[in-house]
Amino acid sequence: MESEPNKFREDGLRSEEMIINLGPQHPSTHGVLRLEVLMDGEIIKEVVPHLGYLHRCFEKHAENLPYNQVIPFVDRLDYVASMNSEHVYAMGVERMLGMADQIPKRIEYIRVLVAELNRIASHFIAIGTYGMDIGAFTPFFWVMHDREHILRLLEWTCGARLLYNYIWIGGLYYDTPVGFEERCREFMNYIKPKLQELETVLIENEIFIQRTANVGVLPLDLAINYGVTGPMLRGSGLRFDLRKVDGYSVYPELDFTVPIGEGKKGTVGDCWDRTWVRMQEIHESVKIIEQCLEKLLKEHKRTKEFDPHALLPKKIRPQAQDFYVRGETPKGELGFFFRADGTSDIPFRCKARSCSFSNLSVLPEISRGVLVADLIATIGSVDMVMGEVDR
């Protein structure tokens, strides 16, 4: 028996049909995604994703580790936006312990600040690699260069560039380093004209529009039925953002809007709309960061007495319960389902509902009857991270 057999068999095909294997090692599949593509001439008839090449048994590991030690594993789910995943996870455990409303404001603002910085970094990767997928090479270098500034900032807070383990249950690893807020503000001033430049060169580029407008159109009813969330769902025209809907952390105190796809260059829900929504979200994140910096420099200033470890629980033992928590990461709704048995410090069950997983599952639906080049454009616009799909 083969370890990963194809769904379609060669001997069942008609003479004009053929099977093309795409991936798992191919730069345009963004990691180790393997697609089995059934073609009729040059037209795609069916796409079958084969997953599991990056399966690292997150859920089994989580059943053997105390709650606080799961956080480094949570980092490795969506490894380009670890802060956002950590934030959701820590929030979930804090709510289970009933201490979510005791967290000091300064800690919450720092959490939102680093999470939004990481959201910008994640969207930079999404937009940059997407441009490269369909032939625009320059913007990729620009965004990677600017992303490097963000990674340096985050490295300054906790010592790691990608997998931070910075947001802890009940607090933070460290307070922000002295001078961090000022440097962040400098970076914000630097990045704003750069974003405009990126928009002009890539998003409004005629070649880019030709390649993405009216391609991979995802209707709203299909998106909801498939559990698609995040910029993909908003690209299809629903103003649905968990930062607004659930209003967790300090997001209700911050002023930002939720951009949606309007079909400016083609149909609502096409690849261009999704990329445009990501671009607008970067602008919104910049707004949020500036407000956080304002608060961190004035209202919730750094003091000598402030200790981000003050509230760390000595023993993390939630009462017996089932708990589902969700939050908005750059890719969509990240949820954690916990079952605590009330007698141990280890989750009895910890399931990660990952956004990339549900977003990717819609791919076969929106890539029927198109050319292979359009399939590549559609995969890029999904913006999945295989670490999160396979867990």
Added chain:
Amino acid sequence: MLQKPLNVYWKKKNSMLDFQQLVGIVKPIIGEAGTDEKSTPKAILVTAADLKKVCIELNQNPATYFDMLSCLTGIDNGTQANTMEVVYNLYSIPFNHHLMLKVTLPRENPEVDSVSDIWRTANWHERETAEMFGVKFNGHPDPRKLLLPADWEGHPLRKDYQHQEKYRDVIVKY
């Protein structure tokens, strides 16, 4: 079974039903409903035979309109309890309702109806639950393994799982 999306903003919270009203809606189908109010969101306990009917009702009823399946997962309660559970987290975008459904199954030959024709999210989630726990989803359109290799033995997230010694001449234990 695609539904017309109700194009409303999330602020429409005045028509929200509370948990008891939601229980009242499914009462004609499942009779005296068992509930678990300690869990978040609050849960209704459903038998495997009623599950499909309950899901269709919750999905189609214009007052509940659960148009999104957030999460579907299995839980193995271990050899002592000798039961297994499948947990459904439903969400209604227009009304902002949350609801959890829990189905308890025997540990030998667990079987439950597939809901992937109601919410297509369930398609991949059920495939994952099937391979990890050995739950059979009746009527699933594509019951292949998803994350594991097709020739992998056993169901890794069961509590008494013992991994095989060798997979394709590679020692599994690390």
